Amino acid sequence: MPPNSDPSNALPRIPFAVPFTTAPGFAALGERFFTRLPPTPLPSPYLVSVAPDAAALLGWHGDAAREAAQQQAFIDTFGGCAVPDWADPLATVYSGHQFGVWAGQLGDGRAIRLAEAQTATGPWEIQLKGGGFTPYSRMADGRAVLRSSIREYLCSEAMAALGVPTTRALSIVGSDAPIRRETMETAAVVTRLAPSFIRFGHFEHFAAREDHASLRQLADFVIDRFYPALRDQSGNPYQALLREVSLRTADLMAHWQAIGFCHGVMNTDNMSILGLTIDYGPFGFLDAFDANHICNHSDQQGRYAYSQQPQIGFWNLHCLAQALLPLWREDTGDSEDARKAANDAAAETAREALDPFRDRYAAAFFRLYRGKLGLQSADDGDEALLTGLFRLLHAQRVDYTLFWRNLARISGKDGGSDAPVRDLFLDRAAWDAWAAEYRTRLRKESSDDAARAVAMNAVNPKYVLRNHLAETAIRAARDKDFSEVNRLLAVLSHPFDEQPEAEHYAALPPDWASGLEVSCSS
Numbered sequence: 350m351p352p353n354s355d356p357s358n359a360l361p362r363i364p365f366a367v368p369f370t371t372a373p374g375f376a377a378l379g380e381r382f383f384t385r386l387p388p389t390p391l392p393s394p395y396l397v398s399v400a401p402d403a404a405a406l407l408g409w410h411g412d413a414a415r416e417a418a419q420q421q422a423f424i425d426t427f428g429g430c431a432v433p434d435w436a437d438p439l440a441t442v443y444s445g446h447q448f449g450v451w452a453g454q455l456g457d458g459r460a461i462r463l464a465e466a467q468t469a470t471g472p473w474e475i476q477l478k479g480g481g482f483t484p485y486s487r488m489a490d491g492r493a494v495l496r497s498s499i500r501e502y503l504c505s506e507a508m509a510a511l512g513v514p515t516t517r518a519l520s521i522v523g524s525d526a527p528i529r530r531e532t533m534e535t536a537a538v539v540t541r542l543a544p545s546f547i548r549f550g551h552f553e554h555f556a557a558r559e560d561h562a563s564l565r566q567l568a569d570f571v572i573d574r575f576y577p578a579l580r581d582q583s584g585n586p587y588q589a590l591l592r593e594v595s596l597r598t599a600d601l602m603a604h605w606q607a608i609g610f611c612h613g614v615m616n617t618d619n620m621s622i623l624g625l626t627i628d629y630g631p632f633g634f635l636d637a638f639d640a641n642h643i644c645n646h647s648d649q650q651g652r653y654a655y656s657q658q659p660q661i662g663f664w665n666l667h668c669l670a671q672a673l674l675p676l677w678r679e680d681t682g683d684s685e686d687a688r689k690a691a692n693d694a695a696a697e698t699a700r701e702a703l704d705p706f707r708d709r710y711a712a713a714f715f716r717l718y719r720g721k722l723g724l725q726s727a728d729d730g731d732e733a734l735l736t737g738l739f740r741l742l743h744a745q746r747v748d749y750t751l752f753w754r755n756l757a758r759i760s761g762k763d764g765g766s767d768a769p770v771r772d773l774f775l776d777r778a779a780w781d782a783w784a785a786e787y788r789t790r791l792r793k794e795s796s797d798d799a800a801r802a803v804a805m806n807a808v809n810p811k812y813v814l815r816n817h818l819a820e821t822a823i824r825a826a827r828d829k830d831f832s833e834v835n836r837l838l839a840v841l842s843h844p845f846d847e848q849p850e851a852e853h854y855a856a857l858p859p860d861w862a863s864g865l866e867v868s869c870s871s
């Protein structure tokens with residue numbers, strides 16, 4: 350039904366209290382960067398879920414979020430049906446490399462930024478995903494389906510609770526409006542929060558158009574707002590930006606690997622300039638460990654397989670570097686030699702900024718995995734110990750999350766108990782051999798079993814968003830039962846805690862889960 354034919358639209362709306370002020374933020378950049386437009390109303394919207402931890406970021410604490418979310422004005426605002434006076438809705442333009450190939454102009458095809466909130470927790474862009482057609486929708490419909498909205502919503506909040514940098518999700522508003530994907534589904538809007546949704550692709554866009562003034566304006570905006578310390582360093586601030594983004598991306602890749610998270614579509618338009626996990630689509634957490642696991646059914650070549658992620662992150666950084674080159678390439682004249690010299694010097698500047706990626710990734714990787722192993726110190730043998738472990742987990746297809754969680758229960762003494770973790774291996778002798786090495790390593794630092802278990806349980810989650818858990822919540826939500834979404838959200842918000850009533854969420858996936866396929870379709 351068109352929004353104006355809905356008689357409830359004629360009624361005065363009770364505005365919900367907004368606990369923040371707003372600022373122009375991205376909108377101050379000017380209209381080469383975006384198109385102003387209102388969202389397209391979601392027909393007959395209803396609340397599916399509101400996330401208390403995300404709401405608190407905006408200033409709705411405790412019950413305030415649930416109370417606000419009960420109001421029709423909240424549902425209308427975050428369903429794209431009413432544009433409140435504090436909003437300045439717009440869709441931004443970007444380009445990018447998709448599956449390694451230049452894709453040209455993309456942009457917010459179904460994401461509409463409502464406003465930038467100024468809060469006690471910093472600036473938060475409030476963005477409706479699935480908010481309708483924009484000039485960047487290309488051939489698609491501007492909508493998101495309930496299924497993918499639930500996946501993005503739950504995973505954003507789960508990742509935040511796991512301590513992984515990520516965009517956040519405030520709410521899902523649903524509608525019975527039919528949406529065509531492989532089958533008919535229904536529409537939803539997930540409201541996302543991030544200090545900024547700027548992607549590598551935003552820079553690639555202006556570089557590809559040789560609009561160097563806009564490119565510089567964008568880089569200055571990002572530096573001044575999000576990396577102000579780079580201004581205090583001597584030298585080239587744009588090179589410093591590239592270096593900083595490389596370091597954050599290296600950290601992010603190490604986090605993903607450690608937690609067993611596969612993004613699935615690491616295109617350069619899905620890479621955050623702030624080093625956040627962004628654009629949750631066909632993602633997946635590892636169940637049975639397979640180093641080459643491909644979570645995205647559309648990724649036939651395995652470009653974005655689990656083991657490839659750090660390298661792809663680095664590849665994407667090269668695309669960002671290429672886009673930033675004009676900001677420091679000196680114009681030294683028109684001769685062939687002068688041009689070559691300028692290009693070589695500019696490329697060298699980029700290389701210097703990208704170089705620290707490898708060491709930073711390795712450092713973050715070993716720091717995180719030593720934590721997972723319950724080790725307090727570094728030892729030369731740790732790399733071999735880990736390599737042996739990955740080989741074993743891969744060969745035995747051991748459940749990744751269960752393995753790490755149960756490893757905390759092993760005694761460091763020879764012949765001590767190790768039943769829960771040993772039971773995860775079919776080849777017990779292979780496990781025993783690795784466990785002996787691990788125990789030797791533990792004794793080398795006089796590891797205390799109880800203290801180690803506490804430390805390990807604080808970094809090895811008990812609960813992650815396995816595909817089948819999301820699927821169960823999606824199936825119930827299709828029948829208008831949103832309790833499972835809310836229950837799962839609550840469990841995943843405390844992933845390191847023992848939650849006796851939620852034990853089944855930590856179990857191995859059921860047999861039917863192996864038939865689940867997740868693709869780019871969302």
Ligand code: AMP
Pocket residue numbers: 455456457458459460485486487489490491492493614618619628630869871
């Ligand atoms: P993604 O693979 O979800 O990161 O999307 C890649 C590009 O396609 C982005 O520019 C999206 O905005 C756009 N896009 C994806 N799905 C839709 C849709 N249903 N309607 C409009 N644009 C879309």
Ligand code: MG
Pocket residue numbers: 618619628
């Ligand atoms: Mg995207």
